[in-house]
Amino acid sequence: MRRLIFFIVGALASWSALAQAQPADAPDISDKAALCSACHGAAGVPTIANVPVLWGQTEGYIYLQLKDLKNNVRASPLMNGIAAGMSRDDMFAYAKYFAAKPWPNLNQPAAQSEVARVALVANSSIGCTGCHLANFQGNSSIPRLAGQKQSYLLASMEAFRSRTRANNPGMSDLMNAASPEDLTALAAYLAGL
Amino acid sequence: MRLALLAGTCSLALALAAQPASSQEIKNATKFGNMATVSQDMLSRAAGDSSNFLTSNGDYAQQRYYPNRQINTTNVSKLRPAWIFQTEVKESLETSPIVVNGVMYVTTSFSHVYALNARTGEELWHYAHKMGPITTYCCGPNNRGVAVSGDKVFVATLDSKLVALDAKTGATAWSIQIADPELGYSETMAPVVAKGKVLIGTNGGEYGIRGFIKAFDVADGKLLWTFDTAPDNSVGVWATTDATGRDLHRDIAAEKAQLAKSGDPYKTLGGGVWQPPAIDLAANKIYFVVGNPSPDLDGSLRPGDNLYTDSLVSLDLDTGKYSCHFQYIAHDVWDLDAVSPPVLVNVKNAGGNMVPGILHAGKTGHVYVHDRKDCSLIRFSEAMVPQENMWVLPTKDGARMLPGANGGVEWSPMAVSPTLGLTYALNLHQPMTYHVQTSQYPSGKLWLGGAFKVIPSEEQWGNLTAVDYNTGAIRWQVKTPQPMIGGALATAGGLVFAGEGNGLFKAYDSESGSVLWSFQAGAGVNAPPSSYSIEGKQYIVVGAGGNTQLDYKRGNSIIAFTVD
Numbered sequence: 001m002r003r004l005i006f007f008i009v010g011a012l013a014s015w016s017a018l019a020q021a022q023p024a025d026a027p028d029i030s031d032k033a034a035l036c037s038a039c040h041g042a043a044g045v046p047t048i049a050n051v052p053v054l055w056g057q058t059e060g061y062i063y064l065q066l067k068d069l070k071n072n073v074r075a076s077p078l079m080n081g082i083a084a085g086m087s088r089d090d091m092f093a094y095a096k097y098f099a100a101k102p103w104p105n106l107n108q109p110a111a112q113s114e115v116a117r118v119a120l121v122a123n124s125s126i127g128c129t130g131c132h133l134a135n136f137q138g139n140s141s142i143p144r145l146a147g148q149k150q151s152y153l154l155a156s157m158e159a160f161r162s163r164t165r166a167n168n169p170g171m172s173d174l175m176n177a178a179s180p181e182d183l184t185a186l187a188a189y190l191a192g193l
Numbered sequence: 194m195r196l197a198l199l200a201g202t203c204s205l206a207l208a209l210a211a212q213p214a215s216s217q218e219i220k221n222a223t224k225f226g227n228m229a230t231v232s233q234d235m236l237s238r239a240a241g242d243s244s245n246f247l248t249s250n251g252d253y254a255q256q257r258y259y260p261n262r263q264i265n266t267t268n269v270s271k272l273r274p275a276w277i278f279q280t281e282v283k284e285s286l287e288t289s290p291i292v293v294n295g296v297m298y299v300t301t302s303f304s305h306v307y308a309l310n311a312r313t314g315e316e317l318w319h320y321a322h323k324m325g326p327i328t329t330y331c332c333g334p335n336n337r338g339v340a341v342s343g344d345k346v347f348v349a350t351l352d353s354k355l356v357a358l359d360a361k362t363g364a365t366a367w368s369i370q371i372a373d374p375e376l377g378y379s380e381t382m383a384p385v386v387a388k389g390k391v392l393i394g395t396n397g398g399e400y401g402i403r404g405f406i407k408a409f410d411v412a413d414g415k416l417l418w419t420f421d422t423a424p425d426n427s428v429g430v431w432a433t434t435d436a437t438g439r440d441l442h443r444d445i446a447a448e449k450a451q452l453a454k455s456g457d458p459y460k461t462l463g464g465g466v467w468q469p470p471a472i473d474l475a476a477n478k479i480y481f482v483v484g485n486p487s488p489d490l491d492g493s494l495r496p497g498d499n500l501y502t503d504s505l506v507s508l509d510l511d512t513g514k515y516s517c518h519f520q521y522i523a524h525d526v527w528d529l530d531a532v533s534p535p536v537l538v539n540v541k542n543a544g545g546n547m548v549p550g551i552l553h554a555g556k557t558g559h560v561y562v563h564d565r566k567d568c569s570l571i572r573f574s575e576a577m578v579p580q581e582n583m584w585v586l587p588t589k590d591g592a593r594m595l596p597g598a599n600g601g602v603e604w605s606p607m608a609v610s611p612t613l614g615l616t617y618a619l620n621l622h623q624p625m626t627y628h629v630q631t632s633q634y635p636s637g638k639l640w641l642g643g644a645f646k647v648i649p650s651e652e653q654w655g656n657l658t659a660v661d662y663n664t665g666a667i668r669w670q671v672k673t674p675q676p677m678i679g680g681a682l683a684t685a686g687g688l689v690f691a692g693e694g695n696g697l698f699k700a701y702d703s704e705s706g707s708v709l710w711s712f713q714a715g716a717g718v719n720a721p722p723s724s725y726s727i728e729g730k731q732y733i734v735v736g737a738g739g740n741t742q743l744d745y746k747r748g749n750s751i752i753a754f755t756v757d
Binding site for chain 1: 284324326327328329332333334351591628630632633635638639640641642643644645646647649741744
């Protein structure tokens, strides 16, 4: 854990230095984004529990999350600090960069049939695919959920439900209309898609 | 993948049809007509045009009554696919095909536009909209069709732009930003053009927008006027009952206290406009309906009647100035709003005299009949779906009420048979519980103020209902195994066409409701059908691409039928 903290603090310091670089020696976005791999993974596979897949995520969604992290609308002490210095152009550049990457295979198992059944009933009841679209692929400002990291999915849905993640009250309302068992099943089902 | 299937032709023709569009192909297509002359006169006379289908709902009255009777009750059993065109987009398909002199314009999810040879299904051009990085929309990335005028085709896009395309090539003539998608604005409706103006509303009632309808100049996209569907004073008359006289259970004292504390909520009050207005050219007026207030289920932050949400509204076509309105549900907290396009037709008033009227099918399950001169309500129909526990207020743990929040009649346009005095409505029965939660305006994010929750253990179904609009009585009703969404087409051949989520596309006897023909399209038929004629042959055309909102099987087909 201590090693991880050192790594993250180091990455944050490096990012700040890069972010403050003058235009003449401004690093390419891929150089900047390389620092994100400390947590989000060099090949797009997150290295830490509860950290989401960014590779292949939808562009508009990444931008909106960075904006909310910058404005402290979404709470994450580490990411709030990283996003604090980003301009709107920076945020769109990161969003475009990561959205263009291929979605990684996390090799998460497909949900067992009973778990899948519970998840699909929950979807038909609260209408997840009304926004996340067919096969939970997302689009634009709506995130892809299929194949996302299971621990992150569950933590996110629970955070919406408790409103500790406060940057989308509509999602909080929907997660409150579902049961905790539904959320557990949904996380397993979505991760295995 | 694009593929035009040419009925009764050989594989060589298939191979040629699959080639990318070229200028040569576009030039060849004009032998079926001149694509450059959609005049105001053509649009004004569209109701009697038995060759073309010129607006998304057939004509300015939006009757969706096609005057050609070549396909009729005696031969509809021989209706066969003439061609099938596969779009590149396999996602929810709600397009109303437009046909101009042998050229068909269809749209898909994500705001694509295709021009097709309406006789063969051959692609003439394809406009793939370069979508901005931010889109914020409810209920699927849908598009319901284009408008045509002069030498241009107009499409409104998910990232809230209005784009004018060259009808011959698909090249962009001009493009303007209607509103900011980051604040929740999007476009799924078909525009309509009248007297040199492109009329367009907005989606966003689930995101705290301030709704509007706008008029732009067809020549260059210059804004001509804006009507805010949430006026500066949205309070209204503190109505305590709905259009049918039932108690809305409002706590007026609490609302007045909130109004004194927070002021008028108009800036984030919602009021989207999902479907195009009907246009009375003689009176120079437009008639449209306004959707739900924001947030959908939580009225505590938006005191007052929330004008003009859940209302029929009429404006002056030239100026956009208010003419009259009628609110169906004041201070709606169920999202049982007004979304199906209004229809202009002559109706019997309370005194038994025929007067210019307006029909609107509500998510409540009623067809409302209005007097066109002042928007007043003449009558409402029998309920087309079960109504239970109305208007119980939403609770934290959920209150069951029927209809569920999808209706009744959703955005699906009705069709009318003026000769029979009947209007045909697609209905849903989808039981739900209504849950309320309070949260502050989230700046363009989803803002429902709670949740609608389908009750998984309860049966869902739909129906096609024929209502006598001169009495309000249901003439006939046909139950379907799934909730219906998509729209209807009536024809002078005594037919009504409508599709289902299970892929069935059916022709009904317009007088009796008997099913005379059906076709399995392989994906949900959840789009309004159109009809047209080329070289003396009548066609029926419909999209089969399923539906996001009801999660019906997706596809990518435009299917044209004719009688062989």
